[in-house]
Amino acid sequence: MGPPGGGRTRISQRYVRHFNVLGFVPFSPSALGTIFETMLTWSTTKHSAAVKAMVPRIVAATIQLYSRIAESLLPTPIKTHYTFNLRDVSNVIVGIHGAAPSAVPDAGAYARLWAHEATRVFHDRLTDDADRKAFHAQLLDTARGSLGVDEKVLLLAGSGVAGSTSAPLWSSIGGAVNNAYSEAADPAKIANALALQLEDYNSMTTRPMKLVMCGYAVEHVLRIARILLQPQGNALLVGVGGSGRRSLCTLAAYVVGYKLQSIELTRSYGVTEWKDDLKKLLFTAGRDVSATRRCCSSIRLRCVSSWSPHDLYDCA
Amino acid sequence: MVFMLSDTQIVKESFVEDVNNLLNKGDVPNLFAPDERNEIITSMQSIAKKTGRELRNNHEATAMFTERVRQNLHVVLCFSPIGDVFRTRLRMFPSLVNCTTINWFTAWPDEALRSVASFVLSGADIPGPADIKETIIDVFTDMQQRVTALSQRLLTEMKRHYYVTPTSYLELLNTFQALLGARRSQLDGARVRYENGISKLLSTEEQVATMQAELVALQPKLAQASAETEAMIANIQVVSAEVAQKAEVVAVEEGVCKEKASAAKAIKDDCEAQLAEAIPILEAAVAALNNLKKSDIIEVKSMKAPPSGVKLTMEAVCIMFSLAPKKVRPSRARTLAASPVCKCVQPRLAP
Numbered sequence A: 001m002g003p004p005g006g007g008r009t010r011i012s013q014r015y016v017r018h019f020n021v022l023g024f025v026p027f028s029p030s031a032l033g034t035i036f037e038t039m040l041t042w043s044t045t046k047h048s049a050a051v052k053a054m055v056p057r058i059v060a061a062t063i064q065l066y067s068r069i070a071e072s073l074l075p076t077p078i079k080t081h082y083t084f085n086l087r088d089v090s091n092v093i094v095g096i097h098g099a100a101p102s103a104v105p106d107a108g109a110y111a112r113l114w115a116h117e118a119t120r121v122f123h124d125r126l127t128d129d130a131d132r133k134a135f136h137a138q139l140l141d142t143a144r145g146s147l148g149v150d151e152k153v154l155l156l157a158g159s160g161v162a163g164s165t166s167a168p169l170w171s172s173i174g175g176a177v178n179n180a181y182s183e184a185a186d187p188a189k190i191a192n193a194l195a196l197q198l199e200d201y202n203s204m205t206t207r208p209m210k211l212v213m214c215g216y217a218v219e220h221v222l223r224i225a226r227i228l229l230q231p232q233g234n235a236l237l238v239g240v241g242g243s244g245r246r247s248l249c250t251l252a253a254y255v256v257g258y259k260l261q262s263i264e265l266t267r268s269y270g271v272t273e274w275k276d277d278l279k280k281l282l283f284t285a286g287r288d289v290s291a292t293r294r295c296c297s298s299i300r301l302r303c304v305s306s307w308s309p310h311d312l313y314d315c316a
Numbered sequence B: 001m002v003f004m005l006s007d008t009q010i011v012k013e014s015f016v017e018d019v020n021n022l023l024n025k026g027d028v029p030n031l032f033a034p035d036e037r038n039e040i041i042t043s044m045q046s047i048a049k050k051t052g053r054e055l056r057n058n059h060e061a062t063a064m065f066t067e068r069v070r071q072n073l074h075v076v077l078c079f080s081p082i083g084d085v086f087r088t089r090l091r092m093f094p095s096l097v098n099c100t101t102i103n104w105f106t107a108w109p110d111e112a113l114r115s116v117a118s119f120v121l122s123g124a125d126i127p128g129p130a131d132i133k134e135t136i137i138d139v140f141t142d143m144q145q146r147v148t149a150l151s152q153r154l155l156t157e158m159k160r161h162y163y164v165t166p167t168s169y170l171e172l173l174n175t176f177q178a179l180l181g182a183r184r185s186q187l188d189g190a191r192v193r194y195e196n197g198i199s200k201l202l203s204t205e206e207q208v209a210t211m212q213a214e215l216v217a218l219q220p221k222l223a224q225a226s227a228e229t230e231a232m233i234a235n236i237q238v239v240s241a242e243v244a245q246k247a248e249v250v251a252v253e254e255g256v257c258k259e260k261a262s263a264a265k266a267i268k269d270d271c272e273a274q275l276a277e278a279i280p281i282l283e284a285a286v287a288a289l290n291n292l293k294k295s296d297i298i299e300v301k302s303m304k305a306p307p308s309g310v311k312l313t314m315e316a317v318c319i320m321f322s323l324a325p326k327k328v329r330p331s332r333a334r335t336l337a338a339s340p341v342c343k344c345v346q347p348r349l350a351p
Helices: A029-043 A049-072 A086-097 A107-123 A129-147 A187-204 A215-229 A245-256 A271-286 A310-314 B013-025 B034-051 B058-072 B084-092 B110-122 B132-158 B166-291 B294-302 B308-320 B330-338 B340-349
Strands: A169-171 A182-184 A235-238 B002-006 B074-079 B101-104
Touching (some): A029 A086, A049 A107, A107 A129, A107 A169, A169 A187, A169 A215, A182 A187, A245 B002, A245 B074, A271 B058, B013 B084, B034 B058, B110 B166, B132 B166
Parallel strands (some): A235 B101, B002 B074
Antiparallel strands (some): A169 A182
16 A cells, blocks of 8 residues: 555554554655666666766766755645656666667766656656756756766756756757767757657658747657657656647657557547557557557667666555 | 647546556556456467466466566557646656656747748748848747746736636647738739729720710711801701791681681570570470370360460461361361370370
């Protein structure tokens, strides 16, 4: 059982007395460090020695950043979704794990990758500029303290106002290293690549989208594409109507080569139709797996499906 | 594959619960009927055979299906942060937050507003100086940002929400385009009307010029015609003097005729007066005649010694019919009726 709070109700004492109660305290930072270090060391066997040496510090920094953010950015009625858990830590580690050795030549690039992944996981859900500034302060502080790098290495020029950081994005599209998850130094190049993909999509679909590939759109497409390429990567896109959630997601799914499925609402759409749609969805995903990805996609899947850190917490 | 679900598609809240289970476990409880579950198990067994994996029981087959779903299915939820619904859903279904990476779509930044506006305006043909488009884009961006700031102020001061979304920005751009088109077509219409008027004026001027030339050409003919007319008038004057003389003669003759006519009329009047006197007498006589009956005649006939009045009358009748009266004896008077006098009178006396 989870601890009371959130959606969970308190268990009455009269019920609890029939059991021997065993409390699970959160993992201690050192235990977490051991777990994630093992994983990351395993994934960096082909990396350079400088990167290998960074692994313990990266893990320590991630855990430190997580605990700081969980303490400072607390959920409030308007910010219900400010709940952080160990899945977020593992998301950061999985993100770092995804970069090819050639994309991370030195310790500076590795630190930037870490900053990018942490930004994606913790920062992208923040709703206002004050929180974003607080996050960036924490990020810099942690980087200085645990990694021993400063903002010059991290290339964090601005304070990241209005949901955008000036730090380079990491992406499989238009990156420096061909088709691998790598640092994209030139935003215009990504925008061009995405515009081409959009043209491709529009020529194939019956519902063409008129999108402007401005920096905002590019950044969100890359964020969604990053989530989709992660194992068990699920996204929750929050925004007012017309902000481009659906069309950018459609484009991102097209770019990474996934088939997009949605439900068609009709007047009589009800629970029965929903269940049928769900069944179809699960059958496609679980059985007809080969049909779920376009065969001609130019983007390689990162081979991380062999292990999943999520399994650790499902039983916890 | 990607499953995209937006909050407008959530008809029943139970959908969210299913999505919550899907996110957390990769499975939805009680979704599949027993036959469908068997189908899953058989298909998993055939896949396992291909990949060289061994499935010991049905439970492992189902677990393999769930595992594959979790690996292949990416759920993307598009929610709107407006209202209580979002908050309630997150609180009721923690997996929405725990098992997803949240991406918050902020209000469009300056750069996005600008590039969208320039994209929309790129198709529009805007005349004028080269930097006018930039200025228009500046105005759009400024409007959107200031209205957003004002709606924030409305919220803090009046506690009322006013949402300025990207949709309203696109609406603004579309309205601008539509207005631009409408204005342009209006101006074009006015210009076409003006040009038409000008061309009409020009053609009228040309027509007037040709008409004037025609008039000038006609002038000598006109002079000739008026000379002819004058000659004709002189001629007519001569003729009319002759006519006047003849008229005098006629007038004299007319006076003579009139006198004769009046004399004739006097005679006629006299005759008519005398006739008027005679007519009542005639009418009285006719009336008296009408009063006569056959029996009266018979009575007269039967008279042996008619009184003097009757005698006189009969004598007058004889004179009128120019018959010589015969003196008869009283005894023969009876035969009077057979006399020619009586025979003459009789038919006239018949009623």
